[in-house]
Amino acid sequence: MGRAFHLARFELKRYFADRADLAFGIALPIVLFAVMTGALGEDAGFRATMHVADLDGGSIAHRILERVEDSEVITVRRYTRDELADALGRTAILTGFVIPPGFSASIDSGIPASIIVEQRGSGGSEGQIVAGAVREASHEAVSAIELRRAVGALTSDSAGDERLDEAVQQLLAEVHIRPLVEVVTEPMHVPEASELDRLLAGIIVMFLLFSATLSARALIAERRSGTLERLVTTQLSPGELFIGKFLAGVGRATVQSFLLLGLAFAVLGVAGPLAFLQCLILALVVAATVTSVGLVVAALARTDEQAAISAVLVTMVMSMFGGTFFPTTGAGWLEVLSRFSLNTYAVDAFMGLFSGTGHLPDQGPELAVLSGVAIAGLAIARTMFRVSSSPLQS
Amino acid sequence: METYLQAEALAKHFDGVAAVEDVSFVIHTKEIFGLLGPNGAGKTTTIRMLSTILAPDSGDVRIGGHSAVREGDEVRKRIGVCPQELALYPELSAFDNLVFFGRMNGLPGRAAKARARALLAETGLDDRGGEAVKKYSGGMKRRVNIAIALMNRPKLLFLDEPTVGIDPQSRNKIFETVLGLRDEGTTVLYTTHYMEEADRLCDRIGIMDRGRIIAVGTPAELKRQVGDPGKTTLEEVFLRLTGRSLRD
Numbered sequence A: 001m002g003r004a005f006h007l008a009r010f011e012l013k014r015y016f017a018d019r020a021d022l023a024f025g026i027a028l029p030i031v032l033f034a035v036m037t038g039a040l041g042e043d044a045g046f047r048a049t050m051h052v053a054d055l056d057g058g059s060i061a062h063r064i065l066e067r068v069e070d071s072e073v074i075t076v077r078r079y080t081r082d083e084l085a086d087a088l089g090r091t092a093i094l095t096g097f098v099i100p101p102g103f104s105a106s107i108d109s110g111i112p113a114s115i116i117v118e119q120r121g122s123g124g125s126e127g128q129i130v131a132g133a134v135r136e137a138s139h140e141a142v143s144a145i146e147l148r149r150a151v152g153a154l155t156s157d158s159a160g161d162e163r164l165d166e167a168v169q170q171l172l173a174e175v176h177i178r179p180l181v182e183v184v185t186e187p188m189h190v191p192e193a194s195e196l197d198r199l200l201a202g203i204i205v206m207f208l209l210f211s212a213t214l215s216a217r218a219l220i221a222e223r224r225s226g227t228l229e230r231l232v233t234t235q236l237s238p239g240e241l242f243i244g245k246f247l248a249g250v251g252r253a254t255v256q257s258f259l260l261l262g263l264a265f266a267v268l269g270v271a272g273p274l275a276f277l278q279c280l281i282l283a284l285v286v287a288a289t290v291t292s293v294g295l296v297v298a299a300l301a302r303t304d305e306q307a308a309i310s311a312v313l314v315t316m317v318m319s320m321f322g323g324t325f326f327p328t329t330g331a332g333w334l335e336v337l338s339r340f341s342l343n344t345y346a347v348d349a350f351m352g353l354f355s356g357t358g359h360l361p362d363q364g365p366e367l368a369v370l371s372g373v374a375i376a377g378l379a380i381a382r383t384m385f386r387v388s389s390s391p392l393q394s
Numbered sequence B: 001m002e003t004y005l006q007a008e009a010l011a012k013h014f015d016g017v018a019a020v021e022d023v024s025f026v027i028h029t030k031e032i033f034g035l036l037g038p039n040g041a042g043k044t045t046t047i048r049m050l051s052t053i054l055a056p057d058s059g060d061v062r063i064g065g066h067s068a069v070r071e072g073d074e075v076r077k078r079i080g081v082c083p084q085e086l087a088l089y090p091e092l093s094a095f096d097n098l099v100f101f102g103r104m105n106g107l108p109g110r111a112a113k114a115r116a117r118a119l120l121a122e123t124g125l126d127d128r129g130g131e132a133v134k135k136y137s138g139g140m141k142r143r144v145n146i147a148i149a150l151m152n153r154p155k156l157l158f159l160d161e162p163t164v165g166i167d168p169q170s171r172n173k174i175f176e177t178v179l180g181l182r183d184e185g186t187t188v189l190y191t192t193h194y195m196e197e198a199d200r201l202c203d204r205i206g207i208m209d210r211g212r213i214i215a216v217g218t219p220a221e222l223k224r225q226v227g228d229p230g231k232t233t234l235e236e237v238f239l240r241l242t243g244r245s246l247r248d
Helices: A002-017 A019-041 A059-070 A081-089 A103-108 A124-155 A161-177 A195-225 A227-231 A238-266 A273-300 A304-321 A333-338 A342-354 A360-384 B043-050 B072-078 B094-104 B109-122 B138-149 B168-184 B195-201 B219-226 B234-242
Strands: A048-054 A074-078 A095-099 A113-119 A181-187 B003-014 B017-028 B032-036 B058-063 B079-082 B156-160 B187-191 B204-209 B212-217
Touching: A002 A019, A002 A238, A002 B094, A019 A195, A019 A238, A048 A059, A048 A081, A048 A124, A059 A074, A059 A103, A059 A124, A081 A095, A081 A113, A095 A124, A103 A113, A103 A124, A113 A124, A124 A181, A195 A227, A195 A238, A195 A273, A195 A304, A195 A342, A227 B094, A238 A273, A238 A360, A273 A304, A273 A342, A273 A360, A304 A333, A304 A342, A342 A360, B003 B043, B003 B187, B017 B032, B017 B043, B017 B058, B017 B187, B017 B204, B017 B212, B032 B043, B032 B168, B032 B195, B043 B058, B043 B156, B043 B187, B058 B072, B072 B079, B079 B138, B094 B109, B094 B138, B109 B138, B138 B156, B138 B168, B168 B187, B168 B195, B195 B234, B204 B219, B204 B234, B212 B219, B212 B234, B219 B234
Parallel strands: A048 A074, A048 A095, A113 A181, B032 B187, B032 B204, B079 B156, B156 B187
Antiparallel strands: A095 A113, B003 B017, B003 B058, B204 B212
């Protein structure tokens, strides 16, 4: 086992001696971070989405949503109740609105009703702005109804103009004091994470996977150059060689992720020290997972070209469907596909920790999936691991 | 003479095609044994079986009294392998390469470093041992390739075409190294396509063709098979035994 560790240490030394590898695995994501931060920090015109589950479906709910959409900067996206809960649960959105059943009927009867705002943490700035817009739209929609009702009531008696004006003003003031529609915020007491956090997590995971799968090329080059064969003529067994390569991959991905996470926390102020420590532990699990995927690629590919194509395909497909660039929740078939991407679980877990209020044990399902992929990948890679084109002697 | 390596009826097939068939020979202690043959004769496959990289389909090899099939670990303690390819890590220095393979052969860190320095001096690379191997000439890389095989002071050294593509100076240095090793008690199995090299270095030679050993003897004995040993060259012997048809 000591030889396996020594091999891993030697491999890390090789990694740090390879400037191209360092540039790709560390410098490139840092540049991307800078570009993303610059882009997302710019005032490029506000646009937001109201994620809503309209369980009422009545005319007043419909009118409120219409008014929100009329604002032009807010798009209304409709969900079922379950879809909305899931999207919130997966941090795909930070704020969701629920219009409860019977909402329109209550308002029609003059009984106050509420639109529920469910949000993760503070809901993010976008969520708060949308909630304000919904409040405004509700107020406008219901004020008109109240006014008509008041006028209708007064015109049925014999009061004069002066009395009528007085009554209307009084009722309108009451609507302001005790509005018929209240927008009630219900914090979910769950971590808050921004879109930038999602991108950071996604980019980190994507580059870890890229580096790990591309390192399959190095293993194939070693197979071709004869260094692997040469190693098994030493006292290093094929098993130790495999473990050494795995440990080297984990070490390399860990160093890479520690640097990128350190940057995200120190420079971009993602979250606090506790979250950082938990992220480092999570990074170890992710490192093991991506390394095992890289070893599978190395085991399956026979040439440099096959390894390179496989690495790009695996990384890009996993990243695209793993919520790296855009949320996949509530997107039907895309959401189904995202369940097959290990990036989904890694990004979700990092997002949960980036908020600063989540804890590693909360990421249990994600950690379980990532560990499962790591173990399955290792088993497959070990079975297929070869140092030459022919079967080895044990 | 004491036998150090004994190959017994070795056979290896790839996809049903025989690469090596019924190969038996012995190498004596402190002997340089040349294994010659045209391309595809089965030399490298034989060396891979002798050095425990490949398991034979049948037959066995005994090295220093240990079976390569059943006691691979014991055999690996006694051998050093210099493959035909430059099996090095080019981005690292010769020193780092040597120390690494020394550690993989069970040498403690300090001993591996001391041995690496000594070998760099022996191979004339001590002044450039700290440079990345990728900056070396072909001859320098070949010397590092051999030096790695010597890190564990092997009793039996496999040299698979160690002088391919290098200048006469480097080749001469390698000859001196091999002869010096033999004098110090190392047994050597040497393959080459250069017949004059085999003639100069090898105590005995085995000629392989189409996966089989077709002749074994000293250079003089082999020459005698085809003519006057004083006038016949080893190349003539080789062509007579293996034919003149081109090989893949």
